Amino acid sequence: MSSEQQIEVSQAPHAASYDVRAVQERWRAVWDELNPFEADEADETRERRYALTMFPYPSGDLHMGHGEVFALHDMLARYWRLRGYNVLNPIGWDSFGLPAENAAIKRNENPATYTYANIETQAESIRRYGVSFDWTRRLHTSDPEYYRWTQWLFTRFYERGLAYRKASNVNWCPNDQTVLANEQVVNGVCERCGAVVTKRELTQWYFKITAYAQRLLDDMDALRGSWPDHVLAMQRNWIGRSEGAWVDFAIEGRQEPVRVFTTRPDTVYGATFFVVAPDAPLAAEIVAPEQVEALAAYLEQTNKATEIERQSTEGAKTGVFLGVHATNPLTGEQMPVWAADYVLADYGSGAVMAVPAHDQRDLDFAHTFDLPVRTVVAVPGEDDPAVSGVATTGDGDYVNSPALQGIATKTEGVRHIIDKLVADGRGEAAVTFRLRDWLLSRQRYWGAPIPIVHCGSCGEVSVADEDLPVRLPDLRGTDLAPKGTSPLAAATGWVSTTCPSCGGAARRDTDTMDTFVDSSWYFLRYCSPTYSDGPFDPAAVARWMPAEHYFGGVEHAILHSLYSRFFTKVLHDMGMIDFVEPFTAHTNQGQVINQGRSMSKSLGNGVDLGQQIDDFGVDAVRLTVVFAGPPADDIDWADVSPSGASRFLQRAWRIAHDVTSDVGADPASGDPTLRKITHKTVHDCQELLDSHRFNVVVARVMELVNATRKVIDASAGSGGADPAVREAAETTAILLSMVAPYVAEEMWAVLGHEPTVALATWPAVDSSLLVEDTVICIVQVSGKVRGKLEVASDIDDAALEALALAEPNVQRFIDGRDVRKVIVRAPKLVSVVV
């Protein structure tokens, strides 16, 4: 910083308030010049910490949700910086994606135009919001220098067999005209646009995330306690591990037996029919000639049903007999084989053994089609399902089960049957997962092109590293309109290329990648955003990763988090990084709502972040969201008071202006009570911040300001000369800088410090000031508070007991009764039992 730079501060000595706008302008300029928030790549003396927050998608300007997450995240980042850590706090944009493409079609332009204009707007708003980002590391996933490496990673996954193409029945959004991952279909509708999702048989690209299912599950153990419980629970549900067995069923007319998965191999004796998913290849394969037509009709009916109808558990079961029989491997009985849509084609083998007595779905189906029910577990206290119509699943005595005589528990029964199946060569223990492979190809333009070339003679060939990135051709307007195939397919000049392998004519793959691919590794790129020899500099990543804390929305609890965890594990296996989990700790901030409901145009209850800032100032808005409650809780804007926050900040500012002692005045000579409060506040705030209880930190700073005000006002206005008041005011400025950086800078400057409170350090706590000379001791009689005593904090038990028993009101309640016991917890409590 040049020495001639002077920071002008509103110096009117007894001004009642400050000009919020002027202050915001002034300090933003100082931060831009000094860049106090840049991570120091070279500094080896300070411990490093990586503070990560989910990068925004550039649709329009920032909204209240951004205001909340940035305020919370920044409080933590600034706290770490104050505590002396070398903090990496980067920002970027998740800038590929459909909204920009849809906007571009309407505006007849390239999506980049809209995207980068929005990014500039948001960047300006974020800077105004005073978030302590390191702007030198800014990245955008739609930049060719970024997606070059997204493509590079794809080719590495491809080489390892983790990216592959297959044909299957996939989710199709008729509105966006693209396929969707399972994760993007919510209650049968497109998560993005709300259109009812249908199924289509298409060949698509997948990432083999299922190969990592067990590790994704196991490694969550290390996250317990530092990730939200519900996020871990959601991921666990999503992965959906289940233990059971593969059981072989011979099917007439088929050479090989069909393996089906069951979690209840102990109920094979109760299997009375066999069900295949109508859309599984197996159904068409085994159907008897005379039933081919019936199956085709049923399949058509099933496919027409929307996902919502199909997934509905209401309503009668449907199905069609396939005209063949399967053999129960334990009873040898012939069981009819049916096709029914309650069996899912892509789970297990797409077929199940039906045990109607002990599975409600099978029982409902059996009732609909009048199929036999055989109870094999007699559960005590429950009616026979064959009679009651309610399937039982509990432990009980096995009946009709020759191999399970005398066994009384499910666990034992399961193990027993698995052993038997293994011995007979008809099955084995098995684990299946609900998790499916990640469908990553999209038939849209504004994403990273899949770096694969299709060659007539060589087949799929990945583009050579030195030819990356495969850049998007410049398409705009109606060229981008959804047609069911990728817009890239229409760019014929772009599509035709030469085969990297044989040099012959070939075609580029015309799909682009799901934007979740882009965001699965951006946190790694931040560590070395301009690195050109790979997606990231391994040394830089080793320095900063894993991120100590990740702030973001709960809407990414499954998708983005799971995918990022998957990428991290793959990169670990590739030897590029030495950790297996990317985010050590994770917090989901709540939503900002208004009047009990989500903000929406139709309800007219929207709250505009920019307007709030114009009305109350950045500091007051940030303080409001932090003070509203715990970070994970929703904030109802109708319940909070930015004007109250603003009032408090003015009070704090006046404290600094009332300080009349000189810089460096020795606080030791100051008011001892205030000093204790100051040091206790710093000490407590440290613990509160370490456990992310940011709202309580604000409350404690408010208490400090209140206490300081009292001292200033006490001695007829001369209290401002007390060095303890200066100490309190400086402490307030530093603590406040985490939440309300602008007013904190004003305070810091008026207190005679420069150049910026952003370079201040956490106040040292004098532990001798944390010890109270006297404390209030409460005295209970029969568990009720009957007296309070002010006693020396080092009083011994005997003396305290004597004092307590002598207290008049305590005496009154003992009232001559026998004192049976006295519990003394000196110096805070005496409990008298009568």
Added chain:
RNA sequence: GCCGGGUUGGCGGAAUCGGUAGACGCGAUGGUCUCAAACACCAUUGUCCGAAAGGAUGUGUGGGUUCGAGUCCCACACCCGGCACCA
């Protein structure tokens, strides 16, 4: 149905080691200032009894453990979130 989280004044919340329940703030009421209002400042503010001292009661419901429970245990109710024909 399964999984996860929760239920504390008029409101947001605090009490995170089992030890004064209601910190801090909002709102409300009264007051000072003002011709008046706004702002600001001061005081009061869980409920009930009481002039006060003080007492009773009180953290979703019912039980339990303990000298002592918002906090621990058991059962239940309700609310929020996620998943849901995954065999």
